[in-house]
Amino acid sequence: MYFTEPSMGLGGCSKTKPTSPPSLASIFFLLLLTLSNVSSANPPPNQPIKTIVVLVLENRSFDHMLGWMKKAINPLINGVTGDECNPLSTNNTTPKEESICFTDDAEFVDPDPGHSFEAVEQQVFGSSSIPSMSGFVQQALSLSPNLSETVMKGFRPQSVPVYEALVREFAVFDRWFSSIPGPTQPNRLFVYSATSHGSISHVKKQLAHGYPQKTIFDSLHENGMDFGVYFQNIPTTFFYRNLRKLKYIFKFHQFDLKFKKDARNGKLPSLTVIEPRYFDLKGMPANDDHPSHDVASGQKLVKEVYEALRASPQWNETLLVITYDEHGGFYDHVKTPYVNVPNPDGNTGPAPYFFKFDRLGVRVPTIMVSPWIKKGTVISGPKGPAPNSEFEHSSIPATIKKMFNLSSNFLTHRDAWAGTFEQVVGELTSPRTDCPETLPDVTPLRTTEAKEDSGLSEFQGEVVQLAAVLNGDHFLSSFPDEMSKKMNVKEAHEYARGAVSRFIRASKEAIKLGADHSAIVDMRSSLTTRSSIHN
Numbered sequence: 256m257y258f259t260e261p262s263m264g265l266g267g268c269s270k271t272k273p274t275s276p277p278s279l280a281s282i283f284f285l286l287l288l289t290l291s292n293v294s295s296a297n298p299p300p301n302q303p304i305k306t307i308v309v310l311v312l313e314n315r316s317f318d319h320m321l322g323w324m325k326k327a328i329n330p331l332i333n334g335v336t337g338d339e340c341n342p343l344s345t346n347n348t349t350p351k352e353e354s355i356c357f358t359d360d361a362e363f364v365d366p367d368p369g370h371s372f373e374a375v376e377q378q379v380f381g382s383s384s385i386p387s388m389s390g391f392v393q394q395a396l397s398l399s400p401n402l403s404e405t406v407m408k409g410f411r412p413q414s415v416p417v418y419e420a421l422v423r424e425f426a427v428f429d430r431w432f433s434s435i436p437g438p439t440q441p442n443r444l445f446v447y448s449a450t451s452h453g454s455i456s457h458v459k460k461q462l463a464h465g466y467p468q469k470t471i472f473d474s475l476h477e478n479g480m481d482f483g484v485y486f487q488n489i490p491t492t493f494f495y496r497n498l499r500k501l502k503y504i505f506k507f508h509q510f511d512l513k514f515k516k517d518a519r520n521g522k523l524p525s526l527t528v529i530e531p532r533y534f535d536l537k538g539m540p541a542n543d544d545h546p547s548h549d550v551a552s553g554q555k556l557v558k559e560v561y562e563a564l565r566a567s568p569q570w571n572e573t574l575l576v577i578t579y580d581e582h583g584g585f586y587d588h589v590k591t592p593y594v595n596v597p598n599p600d601g602n603t604g605p606a607p608y609f610f611k612f613d614r615l616g617v618r619v620p621t622i623m624v625s626p627w628i629k630k631g632t633v634i635s636g637p638k639g640p641a642p643n644s645e646f647e648h649s650s651i652p653a654t655i656k657k658m659f660n661l662s663s664n665f666l667t668h669r670d671a672w673a674g675t676f677e678q679v680v681g682e683l684t685s686p687r688t689d690c691p692e693t694l695p696d697v698t699p700l701r702t703t704e705a706k707e708d709s710g711l712s713e714f715q716g717e718v719v720q721l722a723a724v725l726n727g728d729h730f731l732s733s734f735p736d737e738m739s740k741k742m743n744v745k746e747a748h749e750y751a752r753g754a755v756s757r758f759i760r761a762s763k764e765a766i767k768l769g770a771d772h773s774a775i776v777d778m779r780s781s782l783t784t785r786s787s788i789h790n
């Protein structure tokens with residue numbers, strides 16, 4: 256916070272040694288900065304939104320979460336009827352009767368359906384050469400007999416009562432796709448950078464080292480606008496290397512300590528990112544919706560976030576975006592776009608697929624909330640900018656750029672192409688006053704306790720490796736694999752929490768010592784005590 260970009264013409268100040276708490280001089284300085292922002296970012300006059308809040312949950316398809324809302328809530332929603340079926344095998348020799356159709360009895364799901372690049376390829380294409388959405392059952396069957404039914408189940412609206420209320424009251428997007436037909440990490444990278452920098456899978460080394468591409472956070476910063484990441488276990492936004500820089504360290508806040516407080520005090524930044532809990536603990540269950548985590552915990556998180564925003568003095572200027580990184584292996588009936596989707600940045604995926612990033616992933620649930628949204632809104636495809644533009648995760652940076660009139664360039668060809676959603680708040684002439692103050696209570700779907708002594712999922716393993724890099728433990732010989740193999744969920748949570756707070760503390764120290772704002776603190780393993788700073 257105390258340092259500014261040399262590009263803003265205030266470079267000399269980055270050498271001043273700030274004190275903590277902020278001195279009068281630095282407060283004055285912040286004021287100056289705020290004033291100078293007015294000229295650097297010019298929000299279009301008739302655009303009411305000043306704060307965009309983004310919450311990305313994990314691994315569920317649109318039909319799985321919201322498909323049945325067509326029947327129960329709004330026939331305009333492109334959901335399911337129950338006539339959507341997948342054959343046990345997509346080869347022509349299997350008789351038609353041998354198929355599984357979509358049902359409404361989704362419950363607590365364990366284990367986790369397939370959603371790697373290969374698995375999604377099979378789900379989307381089956382045995383045809385264009386997307387047929389016919390291979391979900393076959394792919395699930397190849398993992399376990401029970402899973403084939405699991406992937407063909409959707410939640411009854413009353414099982415996800417918070418979404419039921421939000422879909423009735425606000426907007427549902429029924430044509431929003433994940434950015435690539437693959438797993439979590441590359442899709443998450445698209446959300447704030449419109450590319451995965453060539454990754455189609457979880458590339459552990461690159462994740463731990465941090466991805467190099469520019470992010471929408473950097474664009475906001477260039478335009479003198481603020482952002483904040485409210486995290487629960489560990490900010491996965493640290494997978495972008497830039498976000499580890501000293502200049503951004505004050506943007507990271509513990510959700511439990513700060514989110515409600517900042518909402519209450521009207522202090523939420525222009526882009527507010529909420530990261531769910533990725534570790535499932537007794538009394539503190541994971542709320543990222545990832546199987547086997549209970550979606551009821553995700554519903555509770557959404558309720559908590561909504562109610563805090565609804566009560567905030569910023570409510571009338573806020574747009575909340577809730578989406579899912581990818582479909583998690585669950586069936587969806589909408590064919591994935593595969594023609595003329597632009598490659599973001601010239602990168603292609605690795606052998607054997609050499610994926611050109613020229614088609615999108617499976618449709619995911621997206622809900623938007625704001626008092627500027629008409630009750631019961633359903634939004635399908637976007638209106639441009641290209642004739643074949645679609646909503647996908649890159650729509651988030653694209654819309655932030657547009658709504659906040661950022662002068663920075665698009666991040667890649669993909670956000671330049673992705674549909675923008677500012678029209679969702681463009682229909683009313685004044686904010687609604689009838690939005691509910693509270694959302695329904697949620698009862699857990701899972702009847703057992705969290706298994707905090709179980710081994711880590713792939714994603715949790717990556718989070719531990721990120722923590723190891725932050726903590727300087729990646730130089731140890733046990734890195735990367737052994738370390739996360741030995742830990743159970745509870746230990747991993749404690750390790751990650753310790754690493755993050757140590758990294759943030761050391762970064763703040765480095766700032767006090769006058770380190771360059773674009774440096775990243777390089778911790779030594781806690782076995783040694785010193786840390787160093789490098790660019």
Ligand SMILES: *[C@@H]1O[C@H](CO)[C@@H](O)[C@H](O)[C@H]1NC(C)=O
Pocket residue numbers: 296297298299300660661662
């Ligand atoms: C957007 O910003 C540009 C400067 O980058 C400015 O010329 C323009 O007037 C702004 N547009 C609106 C609608 O405020």
Ligand SMILES: *[C@@H]1O[C@H](CO)[C@@H](O)[C@H](O)[C@H]1NC(C)=O
Pocket residue numbers: 343344346347348349
């Ligand atoms: C087609 O699928 C059936 C059932 O899974 C299997 O028994 C059969 O071998 C397959 N045939 C071919 C040609 O792949």
Ligand SMILES: *[C@@H]1O[C@H](CO)[C@@H](O)[C@H](O)[C@H]1NC(C)=O
Pocket residue numbers: 399401
């Ligand atoms: C499959 O379902 C049956 C009956 O519901 C259960 O007994 C069995 O443990 C399940 N198998 C797996 C691999 O989940």
Ligand SMILES: *[C@@H]1O[C@H](CO)[C@@H](O)[C@H](O)[C@H]1NC(C)=O
Pocket residue numbers: 567568569570571685686687688
């Ligand atoms: C939001 O706008 C409505 C309508 O103008 C007004 O009644 C309400 O008090 C405003 N709420 C806040 C928190 O400013």
Ligand SMILES: CC(=O)N[C@H]1CO[C@H](CO)[C@@H](O)[C@@H]1O
Pocket residue numbers: 313314370371437438439440533543545583712713714715
């Ligand atoms: C949080 C979490 O567990 N996410 C999962 C989502 O799916 C990927 C694979 O695509 C898993 O590796 C992650 O564990």
